[in-house]
Amino acid sequence: MSRYRPPSAPKSAYITQQGAQILLDELKYLWKEKRPAVTESVREAAAQGDRSENAEYIYGKKQLREIDRRVRYLEKRLDACTVVDRLPADQSRVFFGAWVTLEDEEGVVRRHRLVGPDELDHNPAYISVDSPVARAILKKEQDDEVVVKLAVKEKIYIIEKIEYLAE
Incomplete structure (x- = not known):
């Protein structure tokens, strides 16, 4: 069995004013609040010593990757969308x-x-x-x-x- 998946159909590039505000609020929350908090917890976990067996450190790094991926997606999507107001x-x-x-x-x-x-x-x-x-x-x-x-x-x-x- 192959892992190939056909590309999904392109999404419409329209968004309502309220939808754009919700996405902007999510972006602001992730970048200004959640990411700094997770970064701090990763720093504290890294200070405890051996990182290879430190579950808090590994989980924190995974959270940072997920946050960064979502931030990149939101930034690109908001740039591509046309707000219909x-x-x-x-x-x-x-x-x-x-x-x-x-x-x-x-x-x-x-x-x-x-x-x-x-x-x-x-x-x-x-x-x-x-x-x-x-x-x-x-x-x-x-x-x-x-x-x-x-x-x-x-x-x-x-x-x-x-x-x-x-x-």
């Missing part, structure tokens, strides 16, 4: 940042917000603008019927409501 001119259609209420064939109503792929962790109602559902509803209007092609079957939704809320 304006409402669209035509608010009757679905665009990035919209809250969309969908009803499926069984009458189940769901409310989602279209956001960038880096913001999905912040709210369970958020869906990536790259997802099949988001791609299907982009540029649609209220009361439009949308067919979403899933791996197993097709699902039909009706757009009940489109909102752009300042958060």
